[in-house]
Amino acid sequence: MNDPYEVLGVSRNASDSEIKKAYHDLVKKYHPDNYADNPLADLASEKMKQINEAYDSITKARAAGGTSYGSSSSGGYQYGSQQSASNSYSYGYGYQGSTGGSQYREVRSLLNSNRLDAAESMLNGMPNRDAEWYYLRGEIAFRRGWLDEAAQNYQMACSMQPGNIQYRSALQRVSGTYSPYRQTNYQQSSDLNDACNICNALLCLNCLCGGGGCGR
Amino acid sequence: MFGYVRPLQPELRVRDYDAYHAAYCGLCRALAKRYGFRSRFLVNYDMTFLFLVRASVRPAARTRNCFCPARFWRKKPCICDDGGYDRVSACTVILCYCKILDNIRDSGFWKGLGYRLLKLVYHRPWKKASKDAPEFADLVRAKLLALSELEAAQSPSLDATADAFAAIVSACADDLPDEAVRRPAQALLYQVGRHIYLCDALDDLAEDLRADGYNPLRYRFVPTQTGLQAEDLAYLGRLMDSSVNLAGAALSLLPVRQYGALLENIVYLGLPAVYTAVKTGRFRAKAKEFPRKENQP
Numbered sequence: 241m242n243d244p245y246e247v248l249g250v251s252r253n254a255s256d257s258e259i260k261k262a263y264h265d266l267v268k269k270y271h272p273d274n275y276a277d278n279p280l281a282d283l284a285s286e287k288m289k290q291i292n293e294a295y296d297s298i299t300k301a302r303a304a305g306g307t308s309y310g311s312s313s314s315g316g317y318q319y320g321s322q323q324s325a326s327n328s329y330s331y332g333y334g335y336q337g338s339t340g341g342s343q344y345r346e347v348r349s350l351l352n353s354n355r356l357d358a359a360e361s362m363l364n365g366m367p368n369r370d371a372e373w374y375y376l377r378g379e380i381a382f383r384r385g386w387l388d389e390a391a392q393n394y395q396m397a398c399s400m401q402p403g404n405i406q407y408r409s410a411l412q413r414v415s416g417t418y419s420p421y422r423q424t425n426y427q428q429s430s431d432l433n434d435a436c437n438i439c440n441a442l443l444c445l446n447c448l449c450g451g452g453g454c455g456r
Numbered sequence: 457m458f459g460y461v462r463p464l465q466p467e468l469r470v471r472d473y474d475a476y477h478a479a480y481c482g483l484c485r486a487l488a489k490r491y492g493f494r495s496r497f498l499v500n501y502d503m504t505f506l507f508l509v510r511a512s513v514r515p516a517a518r519t520r521n522c523f524c525p526a527r528f529w530r531k532k533p534c535i536c537d538d539g540g541y542d543r544v545s546a547c548t549v550i551l552c553y554c555k556i557l558d559n560i561r562d563s564g565f566w567k568g569l570g571y572r573l574l575k576l577v578y579h580r581p582w583k584k585a586s587k588d589a590p591e592f593a594d595l596v597r598a599k600l601l602a603l604s605e606l607e608a609a610q611s612p613s614l615d616a617t618a619d620a621f622a623a624i625v626s627a628c629a630d631d632l633p634d635e636a637v638r639r640p641a642q643a644l645l646y647q648v649g650r651h652i653y654l655c656d657a658l659d660d661l662a663e664d665l666r667a668d669g670y671n672p673l674r675y676r677f678v679p680t681q682t683g684l685q686a687e688d689l690a691y692l693g694r695l696m697d698s699s700v701n702l703a704g705a706a707l708s709l710l711p712v713r714q715y716g717a718l719l720e721n722i723v724y725l726g727l728p729a730v731y732t733a734v735k736t737g738r739f740r741a742k743a744k745e746f747p748r749k750e751n752q753p
Contacts, residue, residue, distance in 0.1 A: 270708065274701075274708075275705060278702070278705060279643070280706060283636065283639065284705075284708075384615075385619075385622070385643070385647060385699075385702065386616075387699060388613070388676070391691075415694045415698065
């Protein structure tokens, strides 16, 4: 197994809160919501497992090794967060609200195993074209990276069944203002943030004092 | 079709900026080393990105000061990573040669003469590159044929036309042996290829409308005489955002050892900035100085 500290990207003498923050950031980054209907979802779930294991082993080791870390509180937190992460994870990949018959279930299982051509030909062979049909077609297109076609199919599904949350969130994902959690290395640097904060503060002061010709 | 994948320079750290330049110069050097001096002129930003993606999972290579014919009075730092550049330089030569063939087909007799000359110049490098990456050369030929068929049929599908080009870009990572690297790299390059194609289509739209040439946006939407209507442009912008999100999700899964911040800059800031510049027409006007002068993502 990899070094848990390396997996979380923290140094060995990082404080508990630093580790917690690193863990939280990674969970947000690899959250199943960011990989919904994505063919790379299995890699993301693998990564999530590694992160959970690493966090688990660090908190356990620290709870057992030293009293200075406040073992009881950190242990409690760890359990809760891991539980919720794994819960939401399985929730993210499970299909909910399936109303279709056995054929739709088969298409979904083909989709899950990334056999897109087989799923598409099966879907094309169905005579009945309801909202679910369009939704599944959109999903095939989305997994291929064909976003325009996905958006059109999701739109069709939404207009046939406006109340369905699953269809609406799929449409939102491809042609809405949905933005997944992003953390670039530029935001991580505390020095840079401090420098920006100082600049911002100076700018605000300058404006308040009517400097820089803004008030003229 | 080149130059749409760039970092947003004002947001780059100095060390990332230096690494980007060393990667660019390294590609130029690798092209010359393998395919002769004339191939130096084929170096471009998009292929530098391809190198960075492939090199990000490799151990760090040495950077040395090498001779630069463009600035012969001083040496420039170049990444010397022959293993990392092999595939990238072969892909560069093959793609550029196909671009020349494409231009010959699209242009008239007098303008086509220049491209015919270029074809003669780059024929030997292309033959050598086709031997180095035969399956890539075959795939490029097949996909470009499919693309020209779609163009002839005036296809209204953005996805099918963009797919032909995106599949070519993603195939540049087909030879990576490790599945955990290959799959995210392919997904990332696919979305970047899509982005390049759609940016190019939007950039050429006004000209295609004037000259009555094929452009997928022209048949997918109902454009005015000069360009897309506001709501179509907004929809396209949202599709491009989703593309960037998918590219970012794939990038997160790449087990990077180096260049992580640089790649994030290109995907999250560079791609949207280029699209915004293309949309407002600033990209074409100031393509050369774009990465330096652009301040807003």
